[in-house]
Amino acid sequence: MSQGVLAIAEQVDGVFRKVTYEALSEGKRIAGSLGCDLTAVVLGSDVENISKGLGKYGADRILVADNTALKEYMTDAYTNVIADIIGKENPAVVILGATAVQGRDLSASLSARLNAPLAMECVEIRVENDKLIATRPMYGGKIMSEVALEGKPRIVATRPNAMAVAESAGAGSIEQLDVDTGKTVLQFVEKKMETGKIELTEADVVVSGGRGMGGSDYSVVEKLAELLGGAVGASRSAVDEGWRPHSDQVGQTGKVVSPNLYIASGISGAIQHLAGMSSSKVIVAINKDSEAPIFSKADFGIVGDLFEVLPLVTEEIKKLKG
Ligand SMILES: Cc1cc2nc3c(=O)[nH]c(=O)nc-3n(C[C@H](O)[C@H](O)[C@H](O)COP(=O)(O)OP(=O)(O)OC[C@H]3O[C@@H](n4cnc5c(N)ncnc54)[C@H](O)[C@@H]3O)c2cc1C
The missing domain is CATH 3.40.50.620 (HUPs)
Known part of the structure; x- marks a missing residue:
C-alpha cells in the first residue's frame, strides 16, 4: 500500500x-x-x-x-x-x-x-x-x-x-506550496478562547468534580489541578447545574480525555461519564459512598468527603514538591 x-x-x-x-x-x-x-x-x-x-x-x-x-x-x-x-x-x-x-x-x-x-x-x-x-x-x-x-x-x-x-x-x-483555498462558503468571524487554560483533552492530569461539589465553588478542585499542572473537568450534572462551562464536560456528550492521571471527585461513575475518561492511565476516585460505581473503574479509591480529602491531598503534594 x-x-x-x-x-x-x-x-x-x-x-x-x-x-x-x-x-x-x-x-x-x-x-x-x-x-x-x-x-x-x-x-x-x-x-x-x-x-x-x-x-x-x-x-x-x-x-x-x-x-x-x-x-x-x-x-x-x-x-x-x-x-x-x-x-x-x-x-x-x-x-x-x-x-x-x-x-x-x-x-x-x-x-x-x-x-x-x-x-x-x-x-x-x-x-x-x-x-x-x-x-x-x-x-x-x-x-x-x-x-x-x-x-x-x-x-x-x-x-x-x-x-x-x-x-x-x-x-x-x-x-x-502555492495554495488555492477554492470555493468557500464559510467566513471566519470571531474566536472565543480562554487563554492560558490547559486544553482538557491534552492535559496530563485532569481533576474533575461532579454533583458532589454541591455548587459552583470549585476552588478545592482548581487548587489541586493547578498544583499538578493539570486541567479541571466536570460531570454533566455539574455542567447542567451551571457550575462549570460545557467545555469542561467529560463524557459521552462532552470531551474524551486520556490523561496520565484522572481524579474524579464527587462523581458517581455513570456509564456516560466513564465513556469520556476510562482510557485514563491512572484513575483516582474520591467519593463518600463506598458503593459508588466509579470505584469499580478506579485504580485508587478514597472513601470520604471531597472537601476534606482534596485539601489534604493538595497539602501532601505541596510537601512532596518541597
Ligand atoms: C444521553 C446522555 C448523555 C450523557 N452524557 C454525559 C457526559 O458526557 N458526561 C457525564 O458526566 N454525564 C453524562 N450523562 C449523565 C450521566 O448519566 C450522569 O447523570 C452524570 O454523569 C452524573 O453526574 P455525577 O456523577 O456528578 O452526579 P451523581 O450521579 O449525582 O453523583 C454524585 C456523586 O457525588 C458523591 N458525593 C456527594 N457529595 C460528596 C462529597 N462531599 N464528597 C465526596 N463525594 C460526594 C455521591 O456519593 C455521588 O456518588 C449523560 C446522560 C445521558 C442520558
Whole structure:
C-alpha cells in the first residue's frame, strides 16, 4: 500500500498542539512499517518558522501552506487545500489528531470529500500483512474494536494523549506550496478562547468534580489541578447545574480525555461519564459512598468527603514538591 504517510499538523496562533507531535510520531512509526517517508502538512498564516521544528518528530518533508485565508481553521478552506495536496501526493495513509476544534471535523470532511475510509479516535494503529488496522472505542468506550481500513488514502484520527511522542530525525526539508483555498462558503468571524487554560483533552492530569461539589465553588478542585499542572473537568450534572462551562464536560456528550492521571471527585461513575475518561492511565476516585460505581473503574479509591480529602491531598503534594 506504500505511497507515503501524510501527517496533518494542528496549530493554534502559531503554536502546535501536542497532538501534532503525537500524530507525527505515530505517522513515523507507520511509515517505518510501510517502508516509506513521512510528510508533514502545515496550514496557517506565518507558519514557516514553526514548521522547521517538525523534522525532530520524524518529518522527512514539510509542506507549508502559508496563506492569510488559512490563519484560522475553517472546514471548507482547509478541506479544499488538503484534498488538493492529497490528490498530488497520493499518500497511503493520512494521520491527524482527533481534536474537538479541528481534527474531528477535518478528518470527517476529508473522508467525505475523497470517499476515503476513516477511523476516528484511534488509540492504537498497526500495519499487518500490508493492512492498516486501527483500534478504536465503540459504544461509548464499552468495547474496543479493531478496524481494517480499505481504500485510499486511509485516514486515521488519533485520540489526543493516546499516542506516545517520540523524537526521531527526519530530513525536515521545507517546501512552500502555492495554495488555492477554492470555493468557500464559510467566513471566519470571531474566536472565543480562554487563554492560558490547559486544553482538557491534552492535559496530563485532569481533576474533575461532579454533583458532589454541591455548587459552583470549585476552588478545592482548581487548587489541586493547578498544583499538578493539570486541567479541571466536570460531570454533566455539574455542567447542567451551571457550575462549570460545557467545555469542561467529560463524557459521552462532552470531551474524551486520556490523561496520565484522572481524579474524579464527587462523581458517581455513570456509564456516560466513564465513556469520556476510562482510557485514563491512572484513575483516582474520591467519593463518600463506598458503593459508588466509579470505584469499580478506579485504580485508587478514597472513601470520604471531597472537601476534606482534596485539601489534604493538595497539602501532601505541596510537601512532596518541597
Ligand atoms: C444521553 C446522555 C448523555 C450523557 N452524557 C454525559 C457526559 O458526557 N458526561 C457525564 O458526566 N454525564 C453524562 N450523562 C449523565 C450521566 O448519566 C450522569 O447523570 C452524570 O454523569 C452524573 O453526574 P455525577 O456523577 O456528578 O452526579 P451523581 O450521579 O449525582 O453523583 C454524585 C456523586 O457525588 C458523591 N458525593 C456527594 N457529595 C460528596 C462529597 N462531599 N464528597 C465526596 N463525594 C460526594 C455521591 O456519593 C455521588 O456518588 C449523560 C446522560 C445521558 C442520558
